[in-house]
Amino acid sequence: MIKTAFAIILFITVLAIFRIWYLFKKEKTTIKNAIFWTVLWIIIGIGILVPKSLDLAMKIVMMENRLFFISVMGIFVLLIIVNNLSISQKKTERTVTKLVQEIAILNYKLSQNSINPKKQNDKK
Amino acid sequence: MPPKIVVTIGVLDEEKNIAQVLDRIPKGYDVIIIDDGSTDKIVEIAKKYNATIVKHPVNLGQGFAVITGFKAALLSNYDVVVEMDGDGQHDPREIPKFLKKMEETGADIVVGSRIIGSNYKNAPFFRKTFLPYFTWIINKLTGYSMTDSMCGFRAFRASSLRRVAHIFDDMLEPQYLAAEMFLRFSKEGLTVEEVPINLCDRVFGISYKGLFRYGWGVTRAIIRTLM
Numbered sequence: 066m067i068k069t070a071f072a073i074i075l076f077i078t079v080l081a082i083f084r085i086w087y088l089f090k091k092e093k094t095t096i097k098n099a100i101f102w103t104v105l106w107i108i109i110g111i112g113i114l115v116p117k118s119l120d121l122a123m124k125i126v127m128m129e130n131r132l133f134f135i136s137v138m139g140i141f142v143l144l145i146i147v148n149n150l151s152i153s154q155k156k157t158e159r160t161v162t163k164l165v166q167e168i169a170i171l172n173y174k175l176s177q178n179s180i181n182p183k184k185q186n187d188k189k
Numbered sequence: 190m191p192p193k194i195v196v197t198i199g200v201l202d203e204e205k206n207i208a209q210v211l212d213r214i215p216k217g218y219d220v221i222i223i224d225d226g227s228t229d230k231i232v233e234i235a236k237k238y239n240a241t242i243v244k245h246p247v248n249l250g251q252g253f254a255v256i257t258g259f260k261a262a263l264l265s266n267y268d269v270v271v272e273m274d275g276d277g278q279h280d281p282r283e284i285p286k287f288l289k290k291m292e293e294t295g296a297d298i299v300v301g302s303r304i305i306g307s308n309y310k311n312a313p314f315f316r317k318t319f320l321p322y323f324t325w326i327i328n329k330l331t332g333y334s335m336t337d338s339m340c341g342f343r344a345f346r347a348s349s350l351r352r353v354a355h356i357f358d359d360m361l362e363p364q365y366l367a368a369e370m371f372l373r374f375s376k377e378g379l380t381v382e383e384v385p386i387n388l389c390d391r392v393f394g395i396s397y398k399g400l401f402r403y404g405w406g407v408t409r410a411i412i413r414t415l416m
Contacts, residue, residue, distance in 0.1 A: 169243050
């Protein structure tokens with residue numbers, strides 16, 4: 066039963082890594098994103114399949130409880146992801162705002178040109 | 190030769206208020222209405238008054254509408270750009286007061302003050318409590334002597350506005366325009382004078398500004414601009 070569970074976990078990990086690189090090849094994600102998720106999935110896979118591999122990391126952060134360590138690390142990773150998403154969302158928001166303003170000004174310029182075509186011809 | 194004046198009015202669903210505002214605009218002034226994603230018939234009403242419409246395809250917020258208004262106004266050869274609200278609280282018949290002050294003092298910006306104007310006793314709690322506090326902070330940081338830094342009824346000398354127009358392309362908190370604007374304008378050497386204005390009560394609709402959200406937004410704008 067444990068061997069079956071390990072096999073499933075290994076399968077999911079490998080599948081996830083393949084999917085990330087498939088998306089990268091299709092230019093649907095960046096190399097930075099692909100590397101981040103690959104490393105994360107490898108760590109998750111190793112951590113689940115070989116729990117003792119976590120012991121070194123636990124010693125470094127001076128934690129003794131493996132479950133607590135995994136929970137804290139999980140929260141830490143989620144915070145990093147949320148932070149990156151927040152930065153990306155703000156950047157997109159600013160871009161959309163600029164675009165909306167540019168569209169408004171462009172339409173205004175066009176309407177002014179259609180009202181005063183003579184001025185436009187004089188400039189030429 | 191009299192100065193060429195344009196009045197920029199940012200609006201969001203103000204079809205019930207805009208007609209009385211436009212009725213009171215002194216003759217000879219051009220009007221640019223910045224429609225910030227309205228879903229009512231304000232554009233049709235404004236066109237009857239020969240106002241020029243600049244339309245945001247989606248709602249961005251008041252600060253962005255003001256900035257778009259400035260950009261549109263600066264495309265033409267106006268001498269003075271007057272910014273005001275479209276909800277009927279600002280009386281366009283007081284615009285000559287701004288122009289007179291600008292001419293007398295040579296100021297780059299003339300702001301309307303609700304504090305030294307009438308009807309201040311009936312002002313909402315936020316305005317009475319927090320507005321003097323925020324204005325004091327902005328005065329300390331800029332060297333200006335305003336009594337009301339948050340009033341959206343202002344006149345700008347177009348040549349001065351053109352000189353600092355680049356500021357509007359990278360504002361940190363455009364939604365809370367006033368605080369950041371004055372802080373950055375003071376660094377550019379723009380001068381500010383004040384005139385009292387008589388605030389009218391909004392006839393229809395409600396303000397979209399939340400009490401604490403606006404206060405927090407202004408605080409954040411000040412901190413971020415200083416950083």
